[in-house]
Amino acid sequence: MLLSEATDRYTVHLADVRRLSGATVRAYRADLADLAAVVGDREIADIHLDALRDWLWTATRRGDARSTIARRAAAARGLFEWALEGGMVEIDPTLRLVTPKRGRTLPNVASADGLAELLDTLVAAAADGDPLALRDAAILELLYGAALRVSELCGTDTVDLDRSNATVRVLGKGAKERVVPYGAPAARALDAYLVRARPVLAARSATAGSALFLGARGSRIGTRAVYDLVARTVGPVVGATTVGPHVLRHSAATHLLDGGADLRAVQEMLGHASLGTTQIYTHVSGERLAAAYRLAHPRA
Incomplete structure (x- = not known):
């Protein structure tokens, strides 16, 4: 053959x-x-x-x-x-066959304060009811709040949201399903989007179906549009010209560990098959700890 x-x-x-x-x-x-x-x-x-x-x-x-x-x-x-x-x-x-080991590169991570300020600004800007502004705020809040992959976000349907329990069911790599919680800011942004924006966008197309997030023309949003949104809004916070939706997932994982979350709980939330994949975020947190030590400790 x-x-x-x-x-x-x-x-x-x-x-x-x-x-x-x-x-x-x-x-x-x-x-x-x-x-x-x-x-x-x-x-x-x-x-x-x-x-x-x-x-x-x-x-x-x-x-x-x-x-x-x-x-x-x-x-x-x-x-x-x-x-x-x-x-x-x-x-x-x-x-x-012997091959070089993959290099471990630390991901770009936005500061918690910088992200909070950005998201609050976007939510405030959407207060006038613009459908796309409401959608964009909800997308970013859910990407960060639930640490989702962009493919998971774009593939989510309205029925996958459990608004009473603030969880979302997603289909991850290898067709593995998991249920992920999200916080109060994401819940408020999603409620505003579903009530005030999604019906307006859905009316623009006959192909909206059950997709949670819709594009400007009313069909299911694509990953390219989400990439553009993140690059435009989150890029300046990270200080990088080329960032994608994964920066919000990286940031969420790092901030969870910085806040004392259990490593295995973070692994389950991210849907990682291996704990070793999740452990890269402990290196990010460790780098911050070392930097703070060098800056502040008198015996550093």
Whole structure:
């Protein structure tokens, strides 16, 4: 079987059987297309360890980030493991493939005071009833208040909100469902949006359906619109020109830990499969602690 055909079948397996997200499947497909571009679209059984090493070395010389190279190696490992189980290859060459460890980069985090001031300003600006202003305030309050991923927010329907208990049910990575609480400011912003703004936006389109958040034309809001909203509003607070919705998730996790939240509770709220993924936020908090110590302690 040619590499291109194996890639097609493997990515279908990732989407339909393993239920990975569309973004992950697209990334793996692009990685394996890069492999074919370097080693050629040959029989998968003829791809050996040396060819895979050359492929990763090409990526290194090209200047690809360590995280990208590590992901590409993971894509190859998954492909050959799947091919071995299916009898398409007799030996898995990736068993001896060594790749660089992913670098741990600390995420951008907004200060709690800076975010509070921004969100209060947006809520006040929406007081005149502008539908988009009300929607934007509710989006940012929920992204931060529930530490959601942008895909989770955009995929949420009105029935997923339990307004009496201030929780939202979301579908996370790997189609894993979880119920997340949100606070009083998010509850007030959501109530204002649902009563005063969503009906106005829904009337603009026949495709509004049950989507919680709607775009200016009345259909379900897309991730690009949320990215633009966050970059425009939260970017100046973080002091970065390129920020996305994840900055609010990062900030929420860090502020929870700074406030004394249990690490495993934060893991459950974020929907992380591994506690190690959540632990990066302890490093962020630790950096702040060290900075405060150096600044204030007389024996620092």
